[in-house]
Amino acid sequence: MKRSNKRIIPGFGLSMGVTVTLLSVIVLIPLASLVIFTAQLSFSDIIAVITRDRVLASFKVSFLTAFVASLINAVMGVILAWVLVRYDFPFKRILDGMIELPFALPTAVAGIALTSLTADKGIIGSFFARFGIKIAYTRAGITVALVFIGIPFVVRAVQPVLEKLDGSLEEAASTLGASRSRTFRQVIFPEIMPAVFTGFGLAFGRCLGEYGSVVFIAGNQPFETEITPLIIMSELQEYDYASATAIALVMLAASFLILFLVNLIQVRNSKILRGGGKGA
Amino acid sequence: MRKESKLVKWLLIGISFLFIFVMLVLPLVTVITEALKQGFAVYAEAISDKYTVKALLLTLEAAVTATVINTIFGLFAAWLLTKFHFRGKKLLGSLIDLPVTVSPIIAGLIFVLTFGRQSAIYPLLEKLDIKIVFAVPGIILATVFVTFPFISRELIPVLEAEGTDEEEAAALMGAGGFTIFRKITFPHIKWAFLYGVVLCAARAMGEFGAVSVLSGHLRGKTNTLPLHVEILFNEFKYVPAFAVSSILVMTAIVILVIRSVVEYIGKRESENVH
Numbered sequence: 001m002k003r004s005n006k007r008i009i010p011g012f013g014l015s016m017g018v019t020v021t022l023l024s025v026i027v028l029i030p031l032a033s034l035v036i037f038t039a040q041l042s043f044s045d046i047i048a049v050i051t052r053d054r055v056l057a058s059f060k061v062s063f064l065t066a067f068v069a070s071l072i073n074a075v076m077g078v079i080l081a082w083v084l085v086r087y088d089f090p091f092k093r094i095l096d097g098m099i100e101l102p103f104a105l106p107t108a109v110a111g112i113a114l115t116s117l118t119a120d121k122g123i124i125g126s127f128f129a130r131f132g133i134k135i136a137y138t139r140a141g142i143t144v145a146l147v148f149i150g151i152p153f154v155v156r157a158v159q160p161v162l163e164k165l166d167g168s169l170e171e172a173a174s175t176l177g178a179s180r181s182r183t184f185r186q187v188i189f190p191e192i193m194p195a196v197f198t199g200f201g202l203a204f205g206r207c208l209g210e211y212g213s214v215v216f217i218a219g220n221q222p223f224e225t226e227i228t229p230l231i232i233m234s235e236l237q238e239y240d241y242a243s244a245t246a247i248a249l250v251m252l253a254a255s256f257l258i259l260f261l262v263n264l265i266q267v268r269n270s271k272i273l274r275g276g277g278k279g280a
Numbered sequence: 281m282r283k284e285s286k287l288v289k290w291l292l293i294g295i296s297f298l299f300i301f302v303m304l305v306l307p308l309v310t311v312i313t314e315a316l317k318q319g320f321a322v323y324a325e326a327i328s329d330k331y332t333v334k335a336l337l338l339t340l341e342a343a344v345t346a347t348v349i350n351t352i353f354g355l356f357a358a359w360l361l362t363k364f365h366f367r368g369k370k371l372l373g374s375l376i377d378l379p380v381t382v383s384p385i386i387a388g389l390i391f392v393l394t395f396g397r398q399s400a401i402y403p404l405l406e407k408l409d410i411k412i413v414f415a416v417p418g419i420i421l422a423t424v425f426v427t428f429p430f431i432s433r434e435l436i437p438v439l440e441a442e443g444t445d446e447e448e449a450a451a452l453m454g455a456g457g458f459t460i461f462r463k464i465t466f467p468h469i470k471w472a473f474l475y476g477v478v479l480c481a482a483r484a485m486g487e488f489g490a491v492s493v494l495s496g497h498l499r500g501k502t503n504t505l506p507l508h509v510e511i512l513f514n515e516f517k518y519v520p521a522f523a524v525s526s527i528l529v530m531t532a533i534v535i536l537v538i539r540s541v542v543e544y545i546g547k548r549e550s551e552n553v554h
Contacts, residue, residue: 014457027379
């Protein structure tokens with residue numbers, strides 16, 4: 001079947017050629033050089049680099065802030081998706097369009113704008129300063145920047161699932177006398193859960209690697225507010241490519257693990273979206 | 281069935297607006313107000329500064345190159361992945377998406393490792409007097425890398441939904457590949473294509489992390505607009521930093537507007553079909 005079914009549409013060879021050539025030159029060969037360079041490092045050297053106190057502290061800062069920010073986004077993302085799918089209200093289209101802003105706004109611009117807002121003299125910063133809370137140049141500041149970066153991920157993951165969600169289950173639940181909050185907890189929530197996890201995972205992965213919006217607001221104090229991408233950056237500036245690569249490997253491993261988990265969930269998720277049909 | 285109280289409804293809408301206002305609208309407004317803090321003359325001066333103009337030109341050069349390369353790639357890759365069946369298709373699809381899953385700093389790192397002084401081809405590059413790392417070619421390569429899948433990603437879902445029937449019919453009637461693409465495929469994807477191109481160009485202009493690794497930050501030479509913003513901000517020149525940022529904010533607003541328009545047209549066209 002596979003062989004006999006001759007390709008009718010022209011352009012297979014040319015498309016394959018252009019695609020594979022550009023992919024190799026831009027993506028695969030540079031990535032391969034990372035593998036080649038890693039192979040020249042000794043395992044004990046890699047371990048020595050990534051267990052340095054300062055590096056370990058940066059892992060803690062990066063993972064902690066990315067986790068908290070993605071948690072906040074998981075909650076806010078569900079609320080936003082719910083509001084956008086279920087309710088009608090003025091300026092709904094503008095609200096929906098604004099969600100995309102973190103994808104569109106250059107990260108450096110987001111970084112300096114959030115810094116000046118949350119610094120002691122900024123609008124938000126001066127408000128919190130009255131209660132003795134500092135945002136800019138603390139871990140809270142990093143979290144704020146990461147919340148900004150992660151907003152679209154959960155909303156855009158949950159929205160399509162909510163749109164496809166069958167109203168009949170909810171109707172049945174309410175006919176049977178379930179309260180609205182119970183219906184949400186026991187009927188709607190289990191249905192959107194995989195999408196929430198997907199959004200959370202994508203946001204978490206993106207936040208781990210985020211650099212531009214964080215460097216300005218973080219203050220970059222070693223052990224306190226120094227994120228891992230910044231450590232990689234400073235190793236590179238000192239031409240210590242071995243250390244930079246070793247730390248980058250940990251980050252890559254983490255983000256591939258997250259992607260793998262997200263893919264697992266997405267396979268299940270697409271089954272729900274297709275109404276129980278076999279996932280592709 | 282929608283029985284939750286009006287109170288809950290408006291409470292949730294209120295929370296949403298407050299969150300979006302504080303997290304997204306305020307930062308945008310801040311850029312504009314800070315840029316114009318000392319009046320329009322100071323703003324105009326910051327925008328027309330010699331180094332700002334040079335940074336803008338380099339940014340445009342990188343963005344145009346990235347958009348051209350990624351447009352060519354996006355069209356061929358989308359055609360390949362949606363019109364044909366072949367082994368390794370899924371793998372190819374995930375490889376194309378790799379650049380958006382990699383941290384921008386790591387994206388910069390891999391080009392440093394490929395072309396930097398510890399690389400096997402560095403002696404050759406030196407002999408030929410080609411500078412890539414800490415030079416313009418490095419900046420352009422990094423920009424192409426980080427925006428690599430943007431156009432193909434917009435096209436693939438549209439082409440997938442379209443199927444291959446029309447193209448097959450045209451091919452059987454003897455139409456050539458380019459004619460099929462121009463007359464049958466392109467009209468379906470033109471809005472997604474437009475959005476992809478705009479997204480790619482604008483994101484290329486705003487890339488910071490990867491470009492920062494490869495730039496070396498030489499003012500007037502290897503400084504793009506986002507890097508120029510960084511330098512100004514770190515020198516406490518806040519008004520110029522925000523003035524330069526306002527140029528980049530405009531690119532973001534263009535993306536958002538075009539996205540809404542494309543979505544609106546897409547919805548209207550799919551309603552017309554039904």
